[in-house]
Amino acid sequence: MLKKNKMFQVLMASAVVTSVLAGGTAEAASTAKSSSAGQAAKMASPKLKAAKVELSVNGASVSVNAVQLNQAYLVAVSDVVKAFGASASAAKGIVTIKNATGSRVVQLQAGAKSYKVNGEAAAFTNAPLLQDGKTYVELQSLVEALGGEWIAGSGQTQQVLTVQKPEGSYSSVRWNAQGQIIASRDDAESAQIVKLDPASYGSTVISTDEYAAELAVSPNGQWGAYTDNAGQLYLMNLASGLSQKLGSDTSVKTDLTWSADNSRIYFIQGDKQEKISYVNVGDGKVTEVLADKVENKSDVSLSADGKRLVYIVNVTGVASSDKDSTEESLSIDYSGAGQQLYSLDLTNKEAKPVQLTTGKDNKLYPVALDGGKAAYLSADPDSVTAKDVIKVIGPDSSVQDLASIIDVTVIAAGPSGTLVAAGVAADGSTKVLKIDSGGQAELYSTSGTVSELAVSADGSRIALIEDGRIVVITGGKTIQLTK
Template structure:
């Protein structure tokens, strides 16, 4: 029990126990013969096992008011009108009287099913109504009580932070709301309401985020405090932000037509161009761990053709070579030109540069007639499929290799870890649809969005952080 809980419980006991089974504020104590049984009830309160003192009265199990308040960290005081409780965050106020079904929650009238009673000098109350009145939550699974209820809503855009927290965007909110969740349900905070920060690139040490606002200004987001600071003064269009491993550089695709690759110094804000080949529609920028090579996608569009007079009627567009192609840029060689890695017209998603220098990507049929496949491009340029027993829908590189999510033939979702030797380990499997996955840097923990809810996956077990 935390210190605040001990203090609350001690104060409550000092208030309530004033010498035997005395009346509290004039309330009549329950006659011992009228109580069916005294007993205990085991719960987990904020993941800590607790045994509560209980009584059975009028067919209902009632719990010790002072003990519940103490375990939830709520302040309990004796007032002229009965008992007053305030949760530890100062968000909720509850006023109740022994012997009265009526009570107030944040000034609004509520009703207990059974009035709080005094027995042997202690007040006993309905557990569920007291916990929810203080802003907490109970779950039937595992007899779990949380001091603070999980937030409701639809969530997306997951990010891990260095302290093991998960940041997620509340997508159904009227204004920007990014929440930060700890590993324990109910332990969360509104992290930022900055509209530009709805999505951001996370640094390798997971201590910083980077995002641009509507003017093109690059901003740094402290993932511990939520503080936002501008980086440099350049206002050009910047997309696909990528941090260097040492956190000193942020790479990005630059320009209104995504025609350049550039970098900015985190220390000075100085922008430097890395590639200006005038090829437009670059995206999905990735860098190797040593920063010596980059991979990106070019979206090749249709080619317009006209006759010699350039009449409107003669205009045609040739889409025979339209599609997405992967390119690799050798940054260690001066004036190196980008090298095309692919020629097929499939859609290419989630490219990653592997530790051995190869490139992994997800191939998708643009017409949807063939299943997605995970492919790897070796140093010799040969493209091969990575065998899976699911249809891959997402992948990401981690320090240990690759994490892949896929849909099985029965509709379930399976998430794998694949190491450098190709060994596969199932990290999580669920019958539910998974729309988004985020993996911690070491690959040991997952955060997923399923039906709009955020779940933490650790050791193959899921903990639901929202409802």
């Protein structure tokens, strides 16, 4: 009996060595016609039931061969290798698998629970096995050994990634021209501007410039604009992460916003935020648009047609005192303090700012819409029961409330006047709504908190920050891009 066992082990090792794993069409070395092989075959375990496992690999569907072992499924190494873009070879009974980058090397053997990852020992729950010329292994163990991540699923439907999701807490999410996400990682030891790919789940740090953390991305997604502490403007190439100076003006600049044709960058200018200007991207020349001496401007927004600006003026209290200006007589009247929305017609050089609002509600995320409209998030600072809503102001000064089914917390503008809003519903969940002329539609629901939204240039994808994680909504599906 001992001799028979040794002979069986030799034959099993030989079968592994002669299997062609990379092509997925390996044939067993059981064609040997010796009587010893026949005796070993009689001692082999009963053949397991063949099956198929449907994998989602980085979001793409792949069908792989499998065998059923009790309630679990072991998958064909050759199929996983192909799906991961990895490579495999066999020698002396050891199967060696390398991931696509060569950073992970996995060594395993049919019939043995122990295996190695980059030389470090690990163990399967169920030993790999050889059947019909293919080696079958536990999916989750192999995926993680190759540097990937098992996401969800069970049995014959499972979801995996070829890489681990990036970790960290993120903010300032934006889209670039390649459909990738630019975001700032907040919990890193130093500043990190990261590019993340929803297709591959890969991530790359493209800049460590602390001033670029909240860069404004051009509509074509190719450039990011930001200023340093001296007021110098910079342009970052979002493909390479390389930055260059734009012009030489070093006045204070805040609230950068691009024109739709990518030729200008508008901003609030001055130590007291008293001006609105723009810089020509081609030559770096700064041109003043508004200098009405009204201080504390912020949140400038430009309509897609480039005809109107909308911005906020933060009105402070009014100080008064007696004729001697004694400290005892000094008083400040805050009755008129608050935020008011203004618009400016850019087609008329003689145009004056027009005040759009007079209420005491807090005004956030102003958006200049085409057709003379403007929108903003209205938050009532004095009410604990009233919902925060989106208000749209028409060219005739009419006001319409939108997204009233949620208590709105953040909004973002998309193409063609589309708005996207996130807020808390009556059941306590956070919902993301798409709002356009056709009404509003729910895109996403979560128990988490959504703090930021960004709509892609074509409006087909939405990126959001949920409790520091990046989530992408596309094609009716959601992808949690980071963990």
